[in-house]
Amino acid sequence: MKLNGSQMICESLIREGVDVIFGLPGGAILPLYQTLPEYPKLRHILVRHEQGAAHAADGYARVSGKPGVAWATSGPGATNLVTGIATAQMDSIPIVVIVGQVSRASIGSDAFQETDTTGITLPVTKHNYLVMSASEIPQIIKEAFYIANTGRPGPVLIDIPKDVQTEIAEFKYPSEIDLPGYKPTLEGNGAQIKRAAKLIKESQRPVILAGHGAIFSNAYDEIRELAEKAQIPVITTLLGISSFPEDHVLSVGMPGMHGMAYASLAIEEADLLIALGMRFDDRITGKPSAFSVNSKKIHVDIDPSEIGKNIKVDVPIVGDLKRVLAKLNLEVDPNTHVEWIQHIEELKRDHPSMNIRATEKLLPQYIINQISEATEGKAIVVTGVGQHQMWAAQHYVYTEPRSFVTSGGSGAMGYEVPGAMGAQVADPGRVVWSIAGDGGFQMTMAELATLVENKIPVKFAIINNQCLGMVRQWQEFFYDKDYVATMYTNNPDFVKLAEAFGMLGLRVSDKTQVRSAIEEAISYEGPALIDFMVEEEENVFPMIPAGQTVQDMIEENQPEKVR
């Protein structure tokens, strides 16, 4: 079958199971756009900014487990994608990004809208391609999807010159992939798994520390089985949230910089740390040399370069978590750790990090708690970056997998609007709440137009503290309340803005109206926004200052620890 390059791209995407593409056209990708009407199976969502396309593809991938697809034109279209690509790279999200490029003959001549896209994106992609002949398109797209969503997932970019999009060649979709340099290790080493089981058996105070890998490998059932069989408390990292039901008796929550005090203390006191699909990020370890020094460590990860990168481990296992746990669970004996679990209950009692103080004021924590109750822990929660993100991690009780969608590694403010769009497109049947910061929301709120246009019914809770809250908190704690460039004096009227975009807008400044506004937004058919005018100088507790240890943790009842 002879096809032009653009038709080949569409045919290949359909064969990879793509059903939606987030994008925005321009000269260098126009041949591809003009071909799109021939392929009604490919739904295109026209974003308002290419950053939105990349974040939406990322949100789509996090919820569906399938690679998300974004595309854009050359030059500024490509560079606008970069924040979204880097965000996906930091959190290992499978997205495939297609970018138009100037025609082959013009490459290297500084032609109009020429950018070295593969050069720019090289360090923020898992792999990238510049396609120099239409005949390569099928093989490259096949490889791109394979690379994006196997091993440790990640973004793959394909740069396609305009004249390659119109070049005619024979189309045959390959059935095989030959990548001699890419063979992810999936099966864990049997001897290592036996050693891990032995450590688990000998341990008195074990904890599971589950990360993002637990979600990628769909190891939800296996983690639960391990936890229940050997009675091991489960702690989840920020990105590991929703890999274990938080209403489970063995759930201990999130540790680290803004984690639950008892989770950080449990890691500190543990004699065995079972790290599953996580990478000992500095937000978890604080000061690596002082991190859980008395524990032996088992580390399961699919990426060998994560083993021993930040923390020395005793039993490293490289492999796919689901498969490794399936084998490990056979080796592990039923056990109880009554004293240890009781001790953690005491820690929870003595360090009540989840408590929301009694006050008439409108607290962000209370709002998130109310959204959690109204949705019975079953919504998909998407966040921006900052205080509201930490409160959303802390105070929503996640009971289903793939429910917490947040930019962890990159910490990209602005994720909350397009990320939520992608999440909702991936699962139209679930309620999607975007817990947004008034700062981050303003970075990408143009996508509200996309939501209304495409009837994507995301519900927004803007935690409006009239400032860049998390930075303001750092200034309060570490710079003597010297609030440089963090306070907004002229935020827009978000309710009017919502109305201007054609969505429901509500404002809540009184605690008593919170629940009814949430219910109203949920029952509204389309996208809705609630502008919550919260207590402005509320702080996120507990806090372990960057690079410090559990001993330096500041809890809500110890403000004197702030210097």
Next chain:
Amino acid sequence: MNSKIPDTASKRTITALVQDKPGVLNRVASMFRRRGFNIESLAVGKSEESDLSRMTFVVDGDDRTVEQVTKHLHKLIDVIKVSDISDQNIVSRELALIRVKVNIQTRAEVMQVVGLFRANIIDVAPDSLIVEVVGDEDKIDSLHELLKEFGVVEVMRTGTIALNRGLEAAKKESRKSKHRNWGEAASV
């Protein structure tokens, strides 16, 4: 990773078999830069297979760094095989061209030093010579040092290339070799 191995900084030789495609050198160099790894020397050339190149890196670092270097190299899709061959039975060679100042009095003396090192003189001008020397890094360093006395004008070095001795090792190095089992690898 193992706590038994003392973390000592030393020079390590790493070889990589890579796809001979545009941009591969850039990917490798970019990874070294981004991760803050130092390359002492890097030599790239064709391998025995037309679509593959072989790279030899000499890197400076402790065991942890070198382990990370090899793992991150391995992570690049176009890199097929990575080996840290420092502790193996290897031959390593480097080629250097050294331009030395000479005059009537010193020429004979320089030629004598060159002869001692089994190096060659490949260009003779009235006031300078170009010396070609092949050997391991130490040998070239020593010759360079000795020639400084006469006045070294320019030095050009290729960087080290290295191979394992014996056929068994060669088999291990080929593209058909089984993928590294990280489960075990990570524990040694």
